[in-house]
Amino acid sequence: MKRWNANLPALVLLFALLLVWQLGATGMDAAYILPSPTQILVRMWELREPLLTAHLPATLLCTGIGLAISVVLGLLLAVLMDASPVAEKMLYPLIVASQTIPTTALAPLFVLWFGYTIWSKVLVTVLITFFPIAITVFDGFRSVKTDMMDMLQTFGAGQREIFLKLKLPAALPYFFSAIKMAIPLSIIGAAIGEWLGAQAGLGYFSRRMMTQLDGAGVFAPIVLLSAVAMLAVAAVSWIEKRVITWRGSL
């Protein structure tokens, strides 16, 4: 009941916005550019077969591989930068600079490099998502209080023990935040990649519907994408709540 109350204002606003959209779209009567929410739902139902059996799995595969690579790469960079000040000085500016490159503009090149294979999409996903993971987890290592490190040192702990017993657990909440940021980004990354060149996937499907001037068909995969992203973030939050019982008390 409490949860319901907490979410009520957001739900009311959402409903109001959808209502305005519905009325506006019905008034405009141009479904090929602005379909109404109900038209989109109907279209999603009609397209459920290709959406759910072919295109959603393709996008999820790309997102999953990209995210996995990003987690490994991001953690590796964070650990490296934490372990060595030289590595930090070398890598940190480059990592930040890499984010100023408009990935979407480069993505067509990736299609030239890797063709219509999954790897051009995975590369876009990795480029977009490794950054928040590396930087956030690195911040997590940095968040450790020096007096806690000092205390461990007086116990006789070396760098390795300080990392395992203090920094790693302290950075865990940051890791979860990073993953929650990276999930929506990874789906966006995959969709961008698919838009630019693919044979399957929700981004590709959305683009195909565009060429057919099927407005509701363009929206259907997008709605599905954001629903999947929300579900994934909710799932991570659920795990987080069970793993991290101490958030805020450090």
Added chain:
Amino acid sequence: MLEFQKVVFQYDSEDFNIINGLSFQIEKGEFVSVIGPSGCGKSTIFRLVGQLLTRKAGEILVGGERIDGRRGYCGYMPQRDLLFPWRTVRDNLCLPMEVRGDVSRAEMDRRAEETLAHVGLSGWGDKRPDELSGGMRQRAAFARTLLTGSELLLLDEPFSALDFLTRITMQEWLLGQWENDHKTVLFITHDVEEAIFLSGRVLVVEETPICRLASFEVPAPYPRTRACLTEPRMLALRERLIGMLRREAAV
């Protein structure tokens, strides 16, 4: 137990030696307080003993041997309890033993349980630190310090963050602990009354840079109760120490 021989130390950010040729000695089983105004360099002495800072010159001996290259010869209890929130109270107590890595898990748990009982926290081992009150957390932190197995305990203003009533309860509790196991305690505080109540000897930082520590015997036998603080000799010592600190603060 602890000996400073002409120790010199300078912070990189400063252009003078904050500790300049300091020598003093603490015997085994003594309870000694170091008092001085904030920022006078009290904690620097502690950090030098724990090798968190490297001295420029001089020698520090613990148990008659130089500390260089040694580990785990002193138990350090900081101002805040620093209990790790992701560990249960018992696992927090096991931390120094885990770092040393010389005892089995079962033995660690056994010792932790024993020490919890010793500090009056039986049955609290499975709780998380944030389920404990401020006083209980400090007792758990003290238990963790004991489990370093060191004879020398460095307590850095351990009760300064507690409310008044909890603080005096904890002082009495700590005194009881010490009267039982007579570890060597070096206790930093800026509270003159706390120093007098607890220690056999009070060392005063008279000046910064620290070249020497003025030493005062506390004229009251152990075991003590708070009533001893109202004895004329104790009151006189208290006023004298306060006078010294005030003079220094004014400089």
